[in-house]
Amino acid sequence: MSTSKIEIDGVGKSYVSGKRRDRKVVNALQGVNLTIAPGGFVSLLGPSGCGKTTLLKCLDGLIPITDGEIRVGGKAIKGPGRDRAFVFQDFRLFPWRSVLGNVCFPLETTVSSRAERETTARKYIEMVGLSAFEKHHPHELSGGMQQRVGIARALAVNPDILLMDEPFGALDAQTRELMQVELLRIWELTGKTVVFVTHSVDEAIFLSQRIAVFSARPGRISAEFDVPFGYPRNEHTVRGDGRFVELRHEIWGLLKGDQNSSFSE
Amino acid sequence: MNKYLLPASGVAGFLIIWQIVGAFQGDFLSSPTRMVGEIVYLTTEGGLIGLVLITLGTMLIGWVLSIVIGVFVGFLIGRYRIMSVILEPYLIAKYSVPIIALVPLLVIWFGIEEGFLIATIIIATAIMLVFPTAAGTKETVRTYDQVARAYSISGWHFFIKILLPGSLPFIATGLRISVQRALMAVIVGEFLVGYNGLGTLLKDARIRLDADEVFAVAFIALLVGAVLTGAVGYLDRRLSSWRPVAVTS
Numbered sequence: 001m002s003t004s005k006i007e008i009d010g011v012g013k014s015y016v017s018g019k020r021r022d023r024k025v026v027n028a029l030q031g032v033n034l035t036i037a038p039g040g041f042v043s044l045l046g047p048s049g050c051g052k053t054t055l056l057k058c059l060d061g062l063i064p065i066t067d068g069e070i071r072v073g074g075k076a077i078k079g080p081g082r083d084r085a086f087v088f089q090d091f092r093l094f095p096w097r098s099v100l101g102n103v104c105f106p107l108e109t110t111v112s113s114r115a116e117r118e119t120t121a122r123k124y125i126e127m128v129g130l131s132a133f134e135k136h137h138p139h140e141l142s143g144g145m146q147q148r149v150g151i152a153r154a155l156a157v158n159p160d161i162l163l164m165d166e167p168f169g170a171l172d173a174q175t176r177e178l179m180q181v182e183l184l185r186i187w188e189l190t191g192k193t194v195v196f197v198t199h200s201v202d203e204a205i206f207l208s209q210r211i212a213v214f215s216a217r218p219g220r221i222s223a224e225f226d227v228p229f230g231y232p233r234n235e236h237t238v239r240g241d242g243r244f245v246e247l248r249h250e251i252w253g254l255l256k257g258d259q260n261s262s263f264s265e
Numbered sequence: 266m267n268k269y270l271l272p273a274s275g276v277a278g279f280l281i282i283w284q285i286v287g288a289f290q291g292d293f294l295s296s297p298t299r300m301v302g303e304i305v306y307l308t309t310e311g312g313l314i315g316l317v318l319i320t321l322g323t324m325l326i327g328w329v330l331s332i333v334i335g336v337f338v339g340f341l342i343g344r345y346r347i348m349s350v351i352l353e354p355y356l357i358a359k360y361s362v363p364i365i366a367l368v369p370l371l372v373i374w375f376g377i378e379e380g381f382l383i384a385t386i387i388i389a390t391a392i393m394l395v396f397p398t399a400a401g402t403k404e405t406v407r408t409y410d411q412v413a414r415a416y417s418i419s420g421w422h423f424f425i426k427i428l429l430p431g432s433l434p435f436i437a438t439g440l441r442i443s444v445q446r447a448l449m450a451v452i453v454g455e456f457l458v459g460y461n462g463l464g465t466l467l468k469d470a471r472i473r474l475d476a477d478e479v480f481a482v483a484f485i486a487l488l489v490g491a492v493l494t495g496a497v498g499y500l501d502r503r504l505s506s507w508r509p510v511a512v513t514s
Contacts, residue, residue: 106416
């Protein structure tokens with residue numbers, strides 16, 4: 001028995017790119033190791049193209065890995081499963097369905113009673129604060145509201161693990177901060193394990209317990225940081241704290257160093 | 266107001282000029298009053314309404330079959346790359362061979378009655394559903410493939426819950442552009458074989474060199490086409506009501 005929820009063990013992902021003579025093997029991920037405790041909040045942080053989203057999709061089983069093993073609850077994963085749910089950067093809602101219909105969607109193959117599906121969906125729509133909008137269609141909602149629907153849809157399958165791929169990347173700065181606070185509230189309420197991909201250092205520090213910093217080519221974890229703040233967190237106290245500034249400085253230094261070395265290659 | 270005023274006065278001007286010219290060269294050019302007189306005559310004595318309904322019925326059968334075939338082929342092409350490779354030469358051939366060249370073949374295969382007319386409609390129309398449907402399918406798969414897999418939706422459920430609603434606006438575009446074509450195809454078909462319908466009236470008119478009747482039939486075809494286009498446009502807006510562009514326009 002292990003006490004980790006997720007064990008990423010020597011994971012590598014390589015694929016062949018280019019055509020004919022230009023064909024070459026790209027190592028998107030190489031030798032990635034990471035363990036995540038049940039109920040933990042871990043961010044995968046790095047510049048674009050470093051493989052953090054690839055790792056997240058491997059965690060969900062959307063992309064097969066070519067090396068190593070990913071275990072969830074002690075068992076190696078073979079593909080997508082109901083114990084994990086994915087939140088997409090660009091929401092990926094169904095524009096032809098209402099908010100309620102979107103959140104009901106993942107339940108339609110598993111729960112046969114419509115009333116039961118809607119009860120479950122409404123519970124999570126309420127949790128993300130959209131009860132007044134359940135009959136609206138996505139195009140009638142703001143970006144922040146659309147991602148709330150995306151989160152409710154993920155929660156609807158009652159997964160142990162939420163995999164979030166830069167979920168607030170498409171939102172404006174103010175909405176983004178609001179959504180961060182909301183996410184922490186939902187996380188504390190539900191006790192899910194969250195793996196959160198972001199390229200924002202501030203966002204990673206504000207949200208997570210632990211940060212895994214990626215470096216590119218081949219994609220691997222170059223350092224891990226523990227965030228020295230408890231929960232519930234508050235924008236002002238966290239961002240004003242000296243340790244926030246210090247940690248931010250340290251991570252930035254690491255990212256910059258990585259960037260410089262990849263330029264000089 | 267101006268939106269209607271300008272085209273309306275244009276049409277009025279055209280009718281007036283036609284009426285004046287027609288007064289001198291009536292047997293060649295007919296005239297609005299002669300055309301209306303002919304429509305009244307055909308309605309009361311010539312069974313016009315029955316013929317319109319026959320044409321419409323044949324057209325609807327052929328059009329619905331075209332939609333089924335066109336959507337099915339478009340779906341195959343959009344979903345499976347191998348199918349687009351296999352079917353492409355035939356689709357290109359279909360585009361470059363004039364339909365009229367196939368008429369003798371269709372007569373050999375289907376005779377000169379309803380079967381021929383329906384085959385003509387399908388050959389002229391189904392292709393107009395293929396490419397919009399293929400584009401919609403590709404787009405929908407690209408956007409929702411990972412969503413479907415992340416939530417373990419596959420097979421029949423993927424088709425019914427994602428692929429079909431996702432490509433519906435594209436299919437609706439195909440419906441809009443194909444309905445006129447289907448009507449034209451059936452009238453031309455009836456004209457060619459002289460089997461029952463509006464096209465048969467045209468054939469009679471040609472034999473009797475009756476310009477009034479030609480214009481009468483053309484006007485009725487125009488009217489039927491306008492009604493059909495309006496109906497399909499309404500359907501299109503209903504099917505795509507979730508598209509933001511459709512709502513704001």
